[in-house]
Amino acid sequence: MIGRDTNLISNLPSLLHGSGFALNVYLPALINLGAKKIFISKNQIQNLSSPKVLEEYKNYILYFDENEHQDQLFDYTIIAVPPEKQYSLIFHDKNINKTNTLILEKPLASSPIKAFEILKKLKTLKVPYLINYSFRYAFWYKKLSSEIYKLPKNIELFFEWKFKARHFIHKRETWKKIHSKGGGAIRFYGIHLIAILGDMGYLQIEDANVFFDIFDHLTSFSCSFKSTSSLPKCQILINSDSSENVFSCYYLKDKKKIYLLDLQAPFPNKLGFKDDPRLDNTERFLKEKKFNFDNLSVINLWKSLEEKISI
Secondary structure (H helix, E strand, O other): OOOOOOOOOOOOOEEEEOOHHHHHHHHHHHHHOOOOOEEEEHHHHOOOOOOHHHHHOHHHEEEEOOOOOOOOOEEEEEEOOOHHHHHHHHHHOOOOOOEEEEEEEOOOOOOHHHHHHHHHHHHHHOOOEEEEOHHHHOOOHHHHHHHHHOOOOOOEEEEEEEEEOHHHHOOOOOHHHEHHHOOHHHHHHHHHHHHHHHHHOOOOEEEEEEEEEEOOEEEEEEEEEOOOOOOOEEEEEEEOEEEEEEEEEEEEEOOEEEEEEEEOOOOOOOOOOOOOOOHHHHHHHHHHOOOOOOHHHHHHHHHHHHHOOOO
16 A cells, blocks of 8 residues: 555545445545545445455544435545446435535446436536546556557557456356446446547547347447547457456557557556555545546547447
């Protein structure tokens, strides 16, 4: 874990919604950055599979019932819950805007249409918010985007992301498998790449293909982004039920692959470190506090992609 940055977090407590990613990553990230007190709902820990994290950070945690924090102002309010619940919290929690910064997870909602509704609602709430499209904060992103801008416009760029998701490895039944609930290869995984390609300046989806192993379980997809005046054509392929572990970006030159990025995973484990590999990335996200991303363009690209496929 990194040393604390006690100047980042105010004296106000933070509020954390969620169990898995919320407690295993956001909780230690906040504490590493200087948070003193973090409110967690009693309801969200009732069926927690690994409660040792709560014991480890017990001196920082305050438990509350759902209606007990109505008059409290928070530094960070972090929502790390399934997209359908995130949608419900934003529209039905009357205290959602009592915070210095609202943190939301991807996908913003279970569909692009509902994501547009959330963006509209956030505008009316007038609350500063950030969406954790975590590839934006990956250690490789700035260098990669800089190299892509320098590429000749007559080449074709490729992103490949192949892995076997935990729910396939452990045969778990979870919303993360289900396209209609905001899971699957496009909505849960692909949205990361859609976000950074939108940030770079890609505007249009040319075509797309998807694969379902069974109804509503969208395991893999591919699509192509049209070139722009400053960017080459780009193709992405994501397979979340693969026997390979590949996260790469390359282009072809003389029929050879020229790699700009060649990893086994977007957030590889550091040798000898026991922390979740997403922890450093999440701390960087919270610390940078970048509010200037065009999140509307991300949802537009997502919508455009889904309009190219028949589901």
